[in-house]
Amino acid sequence: MPSLDVTASSIELTRQLCDIESVSGDEKAVADAIEAALAGAAHLEVVRDGDAIVARTNLGRAQRVVIAGHIDTVPLNDNLPTRFETVDDVEVLWGRGTVDMKAGSAVHLKLAVELTEPSVDVTWVWYDHEEVADALNGLGRLVRNRPELLTGDLAILGEPTDNGIEGGCNGNLRVALTTRGQRAHSARAWMGSNAIHKAGAILQTLAAFQPEDVEVDGLVYKEGLNAVGVTGGVAGNVIPDECVVTVNFRFAPSRSPEQAVEYVRALFPGVELEVLDLAAGARPGFDSAMSQELLAAVGGEPRAKFGWTDVARFSALGVPAINYGPGDPTLAHKDDERVPVAQIPEFERGLRAWLTRG
Template sequence: MSTQESQAPSAASTPILDPTAGPVALTRQLCNIPSVSGDECAIADAVEAMLRSHAPHLVISRDGDTVIARTELGRERRVAIAGHLDTVPINDNLPVRDEVDPVTGEAIIWGRGTVDMKAGVAVQLALAVELVAPAVDLTWIWYDHEEVASDLSGLGRAMRNHPELFGADFAILGEPSNGTIEGGCNGTLRARVELHGTRAHSARSWMGVNAIHRASVILSRLAAYEAERVTVDGLEYREGMNAVRIDGGVAGNVIPDRCSIEVNYRFAPSRSADEAVEFVRTFFADADSVEIVDLSPGARPGLDAPLAQRFVAAVGAEPTAKLGWTDVSRFSALGIPAVNFGPGNALLAHADDERVPVAQIESSFAALHAWLSASQEPPVK
């Protein structure tokens, strides 16, 4: 339900965010509000309260712990910009602290959520308040439950509950990308590959069929598999297929009649979800069963749209492919070209020594500000 139909969060119990201090200070403020997946209410309340106090130009809605804020300026084009509010569990890495990187000498902010992805959220919130009259209409989205199973995603839930709020010509997800553009994303599939056998006493093993031994054929095939490099719209994606879990066995003196191998297949966005499923089923055609337990399609780079091309120019660096899966896939499924762009090194996401360079926060803010403030009309020839 929209919070415009309900009471705003209580100021007495809501953490205070001050967007006027700029995106760097706002990063510290956001990170110091714990928001492990499932516990995003306090930070969502803080975001909503801040917007209601500092951004009267935005129309604000709320779905659970997802906050959506829109401009309604009648612009010809609309851009959606999203970021998730949750983090993985804290491990003695809050509150954040300011440090100097001993290798590069650059100023950094250290602590949980700095990379994934509260620095990106801080950039977005500061811009949402400052850009009263952007060149395009904007839909800002801050959502819950990104770091857990995809069926819990606050973004997915809000898209189902309020599809009318998600129309856009282009979308940006603030995932950490070192302040450069990463186009689209790989798809991801998990399959449970089952091998069957016949139980027998291990003293008379010839009376049975060892399902774990049968699995060796599958594991050898996986070990020999050479993942493809696939170029999609000018960006190179790397695929991968690996066993990530194995389960089998009955007792120390029993020949096992079952072995299960869980396989994760990362596939380039040139493949559809159905094509990925067919590839996996064919690859394991000699298994007794192949059950698809999780499937999320990829997203093409989304860089051929004029809005995207002008964004690339504003960032000033060549885009690369996003090799992991991100929520750009959800926008792509709606027919909205989408890219990843945010401060922070994705290799440090979820690490106990998560840290983000201050300069990347500032440059990401500057690039987005310049692009959203500039005319998106093609030049007159």
């Protein structure tokens, strides 16, 4: 079984964690290694749910923080094992998972073992199946099976943020807009009704759409409404009787999921609309003393998270949640995924300082 040396530097531990292959659906080996690394930590209560590992301190502190990160990656493409490189005069650790998001998860593991007397109680979570269908998500499974393990005053998700603090996240809505027509031979098109032509009005509305910048609790979120797929037609000589335009709406967390659906419905009156996917966003989470103390410890100005992340699961539980982790999020899933080496101990210092504050 692969093993992890938690006494090694956070840089070396990141490399060890990344080199245990754990494409979504194949997380058992890395989960086993994390569980084994935690086995000697007497200050932690360790619970396993499938390939998700939860480790909790129970020190009777007045506050509790939940610190979580996923342990799966997208598929490999000749980008393991990891290696050190120099890119634009910056030393980086190159390889799958270095950004998304094993550098953060490795630091979490090191601190979980080393910090026997943190200033707050801590729930550490390493979970599976984040990169695939929502129904498989390990954090979502914990929400359903063991929500009591995820309660706290603040949650921190180790999503890559270049070690900045990103609050909340946008919501995500995907709908199918369907136009109907009548089939006919294309040589006698006047005898039918072309559903694809009717979809032109939908595309014109989308092309003219001006996305809004929405301020929520002091952070500005960018919304977006875009066609992401068009299907229609049955043969090269048949007038199509159906056309489906798939539309994705990334909405600010000030909107509820229901409000997002009604907003899109109002843009396309009279058009048949089916909701395919819908996930609530999360507000920034900076209205608590704990989050303000974290901001002070890390430094810099908080930013809005434009994509959807699992902070929304914590927000739905009533736990304010933020994103904070090493790595450039624009390099996630890329074949040249890489994290600046210096960012890993920097992230460790920031999180350690906050968890051991007086």
